[in-house]
Structure formats: structure tokens, C-alpha cells
Amino acid sequence: MDGYWAVPDVLAFLAGRWRVERLVRDLGSGDEGRFTGATDFTPDGDGGGLVHRETGTFVWRGVARPAERTLLFRPGSWPGTAEVRFADGRPFHGLDLTSGRHTADYPCxxxxxxxxxxxxxxxxxxxxxxxxxPAKDLLLVTEYGRV
Known part of the structure; x- marks a missing residue:
């Protein structure tokens, strides 16, 4: 598993506060933006999941703006996995880090x-x-470090 660290329980791993740095690149125009901030994974109080709250500053074309988002991480179908949902409860993607790596698709x-x-x-x-x-050609790279 070159370079990957296995996570037996994704919800236990994510719980807590993380530093966040994100590069957003528009591959069509070449424009780049950066988000810096923090993500808190706190108990949801409803079934053993976590609420993911990200807050910080997004700089795009030289303009800095406050930015935030909320996601819900629910226990997945298999032990140690999660189902990620948007704040309104709509499904987003599954998350299985038991091998240290996971890929997910979301059609929008x-x-x-x-x-x-x-x-x-x-x-x-x-x-x-x-x-x-047809509407987007983006690359978003986000680095998380435990606080």
C-alpha cells in the first residue's frame, strides 16, 4: 500500500479539528484560488455520525471572501465506513478508508x-x-492536518 495508511474506522479517524488548505484550479482558464481554514468533525447526536463544518477564507482572482460548508458523515453499510451526505441529507458519496485510499464519483x-x-x-x-x-473543468486539491 505504498504511502497509504489504513484507517479501520473512518468516523473515529476524522473526529476532531483539522487544518485545511485547498487549491482550486480552473483548467480551462488557468485561474487559481485558495481556501484556508479549518474543518470540525463533531458528533451529530443522531445515530453515531459526524457533522463536518468547514470555515475559512477563499481567495479567487485576488478577492478574499469568507467561505463555509457543512456535510454529514453517517455510518456506512460496512463497519468502519461512512456515507457522506450534503447538509440537506441528499446522498453525496461513500467513504471507505480501510485501505488508506478511496475513490468516489458524484454526477451533478x-x-x-x-x-x-x-x-x-x-x-x-x-x-x-x-x-x-460542459459546465466545469476544475481540479480541487485539499490537504488536511490534524490540529
């Missing part, structure tokens, strides 16, 4: 989001989302 209208999740050690993980289709 005519665009496809393809994510790769990798864990390098007990305190660091990364997501790489490639978004392609």
Missing part, C-alpha cells in the same frame, strides 16, 4: 465529480476532486 447535472481520498498517516489526509463536463 452533466458534470462528473471524481474524488480520490488518501491517508498518509494518523494526522494527515488529502482529497483530490477532478470535476469535468
Amino acid at each position: 447535472s452533466a458534470d462528473l465529480y471524481r474524488g480520490e481520498f488518501t491517508v498518509t498517516d494518523a494526522d494527515h489526509w488529502r482529497t483530490v476532486w477532478r470535476v469535468g463536463g
Whole structure:
């Protein structure tokens, strides 16, 4: 498993506070933006899942703006896995890091989001989302470090 760190229980691994740095690149225009902030994974109080709250600053074309998002991480179909949902409860993707690596697809209208999740050690993980289709041509690389 070159470079991957197996995670026996994704919800236990994610619980807590993480530093976040994200590069957003528009592959069509070449524009780049950066998000810096934090993500808190806190108990949802409803079935053993976690609420993912990300807050920080997104800089795009030289303009800095506050940014935030919320996702729900619910226990998955298999022990140690999770089902990720949007804040309104709609399904997003599954997450199985028992090998230290996972890929997920999410179709959004005519665009496809393809994510790769990798864990390098007990305190660091990364997501790489490639978004392609008629409306978008993006690369989003996010580095997480435990606080």
C-alpha cells in the first residue's frame, strides 16, 4: 500500500479539528484560488455520525471572501465506513478508508465529480476532486492536518 495508511474506522479517524488548505484550479482558464481554514468533525447526536463544518477564507482572482460548508458523515453499510451526505441529507458519496485510499464519483447535472481520498498517516489526509463536463473543468486539491 505504498504511502497509504489504513484507517479501520473512518468516523473515529476524522473526529476532531483539522487544518485545511485547498487549491482550486480552473483548467480551462488557468485561474487559481485558495481556501484556508479549518474543518470540525463533531458528533451529530443522531445515530453515531459526524457533522463536518468547514470555515475559512477563499481567495479567487485576488478577492478574499469568507467561505463555509457543512456535510454529514453517517455510518456506512460496512463497519468502519461512512456515507457522506450534503447538509440537506441528499446522498453525496461513500467513504471507505480501510485501505488508506478511496475513490468516489458524484454526477451533478452533466458534470462528473471524481474524488480520490488518501491517508498518509494518523494526522494527515488529502482529497483530490477532478470535476469535468460542459459546465466545469476544475481540479480541487485539499490537504488536511490534524490540529
